[in-house]
Amino acid sequence: MTLRYTSKEDFQGSIIGLENYIPGDPSTKDLAIKASSGTSGIGPTVIVEKSPVQSKKEKYLKKIKASIRLGGQRASALAGVNLLLRHAHINRTLAIDAKDLKHPAIAHVLAGFAPTELYAIPLSFLRTVMHTLKTSSVGWAFRRVRLIYFSGEWTSLREKEEIFKPFHKLEENIDEYGSAEAGSYAYSCKELTKRYSKKGLLVFHPTPVMHSQLKDISAEGIGEVIVSTHELLNYRTGDAGKLITETCTCGSTQTLVLFGRIHSDYLNCAGATFALEKVERVFEALTDIVQEYQICVKEHDDGVTLRGEVHIYFVSTKEYESKSNAEDYVEQFVNRMLPVTPTRTLGELVKEGVFLPTITQVVKSIPKKGYKRVRLKKIV
Amino acid sequence: MWYIMSLDHKEKIASLQQQIFAHSTATLYGDTWGDSLPASLEATPILTWKKLIECPFRKRTYTAKPLFVHITYRDSEACLIGRTTSDILSEHYGDTTVARPLVAAHYRHHAIEKGMWFYEHNILPQIALENVDATLAIAKMYDIDSMVLDERSVSEYLPRVKTFPKLKRIHIISSHFDARKIMTHVIPNMLTLVLALPETGTIALSCPDALKKNKVLFHPARHSLLEHRDSLIVTRTVLLPTPIIRYDTEIRTHIEKHTCSCKDTYETFSLL
Ligand SMILES: [Zn+2]
Ligand SMILES: [Zn+2]
Numbered sequence: 001m002t003l004r005y006t007s008k009e010d011f012q013g014s015i016i017g018l019e020n021y022i023p024g025d026p027s028t029k030d031l032a033i034k035a036s037s038g039t040s041g042i043g044p045t046v047i048v049e050k051s052p053v054q055s056k057k058e059k060y061l062k063k064i065k066a067s068i069r070l071g072g073q074r075a076s077a078l079a080g081v082n083l084l085l086r087h088a089h090i091n092r093t094l095a096i097d098a099k100d101l102k103h104p105a106i107a108h109v110l111a112g113f114a115p116t117e118l119y120a121i122p123l124s125f126l127r128t129v130m131h132t133l134k135t136s137s138v139g140w141a142f143r144r145v146r147l148i149y150f151s152g153e154w155t156s157l158r159e160k161e162e163i164f165k166p167f168h169k170l171e172e173n174i175d176e177y178g179s180a181e182a183g184s185y186a187y188s189c190k191e192l193t194k195r196y197s198k199k200g201l202l203v204f205h206p207t208p209v210m211h212s213q214l215k216d217i218s219a220e221g222i223g224e225v226i227v228s229t230h231e232l233l234n235y236r237t238g239d240a241g242k243l244i245t246e247t248c249t250c251g252s253t254q255t256l257v258l259f260g261r262i263h264s265d266y267l268n269c270a271g272a273t274f275a276l277e278k279v280e281r282v283f284e285a286l287t288d289i290v291q292e293y294q295i296c297v298k299e300h301d302d303g304v305t306l307r308g309e310v311h312i313y314f315v316s317t318k319e320y321e322s323k324s325n326a327e328d329y330v331e332q333f334v335n336r337m338l339p340v341t342p343t344r345t346l347g348e349l350v351k352e353g354v355f356l357p358t359i360t361q362v363v364k365s366i367p368k369k370g371y372k373r374v375r376l377k378k379i380v
Numbered sequence: 381m382w383y384i385m386s387l388d389h390k391e392k393i394a395s396l397q398q399q400i401f402a403h404s405t406a407t408l409y410g411d412t413w414g415d416s417l418p419a420s421l422e423a424t425p426i427l428t429w430k431k432l433i434e435c436p437f438r439k440r441t442y443t444a445k446p447l448f449v450h451i452t453y454r455d456s457e458a459c460l461i462g463r464t465t466s467d468i469l470s471e472h473y474g475d476t477t478v479a480r481p482l483v484a485a486h487y488r489h490h491a492i493e494k495g496m497w498f499y500e501h502n503i504l505p506q507i508a509l510e511n512v513d514a515t516l517a518i519a520k521m522y523d524i525d526s527m528v529l530d531e532r533s534v535s536e537y538l539p540r541v542k543t544f545p546k547l548k549r550i551h552i553i554s555s556h557f558d559a560r561k562i563m564t565h566v567i568p569n570m571l572t573l574v575l576a577l578p579e580t581g582t583i584a585l586s587c588p589d590a591l592k593k594n595k596v597l598f599h600p601a602r603h604s605l606l607e608h609r610d611s612l613i614v615t616r617t618v619l620l621p622t623p624i625i626r627y628d629t630e631i632r633t634h635i636e637k638h639t640c641s642c643k644d645t646y647e648t649f650s651l652l
Contacts (some may be wrong), residue, residue: 074510
């Protein structure tokens with residue numbers, strides 16, 4: 001059976017789900033207006049979302065006493081507060097953003113609120129909060145925090161440890177995976193996080209919103225995550241993941257390992273950025289030697305230092321097939337020409353030890369399935 | 381002086397003061413009232429901003445119900461104020477017969493509180509994003525029929541009102557209003573000025589008759605009892621999580637003689 005898939009592009013510039021809204025009807029309380037930004041020239045996607053109160057969320061809602069929502073879209077914050085006040089055994093809730101952090105009394109005010117839960121979706125604003133409040137007053141303002149609910153990628157395991165360090169009473173942190181337009185698809189659990197913590201992988205238990213079948217599964221079992229909500233049917237998330245069937249102590253029988261965007265134009269590794277456009281520009285100058293190529297960026301995290309490593313695989317042109325120095329030439333050229341920070345090239349980061357020496361290899365062919373010119377692997 | 385104080389008000393306030401006095405953990409009022417209940421509202425000490433912020437949050441919270449909390453900022457000081465969903469529901473904003481409102485406020489907690497008012501009335505609000513252009517692009521798609529603005533979002537959104545021909549109501553919630561500037565963008569028929577402080581909630585609403593004559597005059601809002609002294613002293617006749625009994629708003633007012641068609645009140649004042 002073939003599914004008819006939908007993607008962000010199908011909805012761009014339109015509003016969907018509005019027919020569910022009957023002004024004055026109590027069902028309005030379950031609706032929320034969510035929007036995701038449009039690409040140039042096309043308007044945003046607006047979704048009148050019917051919020052599903054999922055089992056995992058319900059469990060989380062029961063735990064909440066005094067929660068602060070940190071940043072995120074304002075529309076999501078309103079929807080979240082609405083959900084909390086209706087379904088949670090909550091005591092109090094507050095929502096703040098960067099404007100609040102500018103106020104000199106903010107640490108004092110947050111301490112007075114005495115939060116026991118922090119909701120940081122996306123994660124980025126939690127970083128800003130921790131930076132702004134400085135170590136001493138963070139301890140004071142957040143000394144009672146037991147639960148942190150977040151989504152997003154850490155730059156390293158060390159960063160995660162550093163951010164969580166001031167929370168002495170932290171019992172659990174729940175990682176959520178989802179998007180502005182389709183809500184949340186999956187959650188982490190304490191056991192799962194513990195089980196995979198050394199591998200530095202993003203792991204979740206899928207919710208019923210997520211399809212149990214990925215799209216275009218590669219030889220490694222990686223495919224695109226597909227979800228269906230009230231408003232979005234067979235929706236392509238653009239995220240690459242792998243589903244593993246395994247039973248967790250929490251009762252869940254599936255694990256989703258997430259690998260980032262399928263059509264990513266750039267990726268970050270060990271503080272460097274690999275932009276597809278720049279990689280392509282470098283290889284355009286090598287067309288007489290290189291017929292096809294793939295670069296694989298690996299991130300090594302030993303818990304102390306984060307180091308990158310680049311592998312270049314290429315299929316040689318007929319003219320260079322027999323020339324033994326082609327690999328060296330390509331490697332030196334890429335090291336010298338590929339900028340990976342605003343001021344430095346890959347070669348310079350290798351010299352500084354931020355990256356391990358580049359490895360280059362001529363291959364007979366580049367695998368076509370799940371093919372990406374630049375891909376990232378995290379190794380711990 | 382009180383311009384108007386009915387017997388009904390007197391009874392409500394006496395009962396409120398009793399509940400406040402009897403509260404076991406909150407001490408905001410008890411600390412200044414002393415050992416006995418004030419004999420009357422006139423005899424009740426005035427509550428100031430300073431006293432409010434000096435009192436810890438839990439000591440000025442007179443309810444155990446779930447609270448949505450916002451922050452009230454004043455210069456370098458700040459104060460947490462909680463509201464239950466029923467407080468939010470019963471807040472008075474005048475004519476709100478709208479179906480697709482856009483809510484814009486400088487601080488997200490203020491915007492969420494106004495958004496929650498609409499949810500409590502089974503109306504779906506669009507909440508403004510940080511980006512005005514993106515917000516208005518969404519507003520066009522949602523086909524908004526009204527806007528709720530605070531003093532800082534007024535300058536961002538009022539100049540764009542003309543691009544929304546279907547707008548029928550605009551609420552501006554603030555403690556001061558640049559009437560001339562507002563009137564250049566909005567016709568009086570669709571305007572409601574809501575005199576409010578974040579810590580007190582709605583104090584008064586603009587008189588629609590006066591607005592039509594380009595005059596900004598206010599009538600006290602439901603559940604607000606006003607005293608016009610050196611500055612405006614407000615008493616909210618409902619038990620808010622942090623009750624407002626003789627609170628000094630530091631807003632300067634002037635009682636005005638005025639006849640209008642507003643039925644439920646005769647007290648009219650202007651802002652100085
Ligand atoms: Zn689990
Ligand atoms: Zn009137």
